[in-house]
Amino acid sequence: MIDIATTEGARARSAAVARALGDPKRLCVLESLAAGEVSVGDLATRVACQVPNMSQHLAVLRAAGLVTARRDGNTVYYRLADPRVLEACQLLLSIAR
Amino acid sequence: MIDIATTEGARARSAAVARALGDPKRLCVLESLAAGEVSVGDLATRVACQVPNMSQHLAVLRAAGLVTARRDGNTVYYRLADPRVLEACQLLLSIAR
DNA sequence: ACGATACTTGCGTTCTTGCGCAATTGGTGA
């Protein structure tokens, strides 16, 4: 039996993570990061949105603690903060069928 | 290696499921349903919201395919549509820390 | 120091969500 007695705050944080996952473009970003770190520009290309828009999506993912950023010269590379994020994507996919 | 090549539509559905999970009250509902089916009124009490509001939250969860409803006389009982939903809650919790 | 490249931030618009309240539907029992 799993412990289900979640506190108010924990639920709020969980919900925040779920909301961060609740956008197709952001899911696409996370999938794109599955193989390793990718720059903002490349992500924007893959997801087919403008760079500023992508930057905002990445800010959402960062705020939720799902990705981390690394700067190398001019370009910023994002990567998954936690492999469980991919698990979550898979689980969503399998639930959504 | 997990299959990550998600289609547009599948991502949209996954995102819809994630949005359904993206509210603390709805997470509380799902946790409450872990033990078995619960009536709308009881859920409203547990989650501390008004019945019409609860009904709307349940409609969201139903639309996402996360719960199912059964009518018995006057009262409607909701239950989890899929045990993986609980897994998802747990996973969110562990990611959100 | 200057221009160029890569991101981020701010702003205005539009669309979506959550909530409270009133009204309605569905089912039960007198």
Next chain:
DNA sequence: TCACCAATTGCGCAAGAACGCAAGTATCGT
């Protein structure tokens, strides 16, 4: 049929989220 209880639906409002575009910041090369 009528009152009653449980749940759903409709509506208006306020808060939040996504997008496009313009402006700002950071780093590199010359």
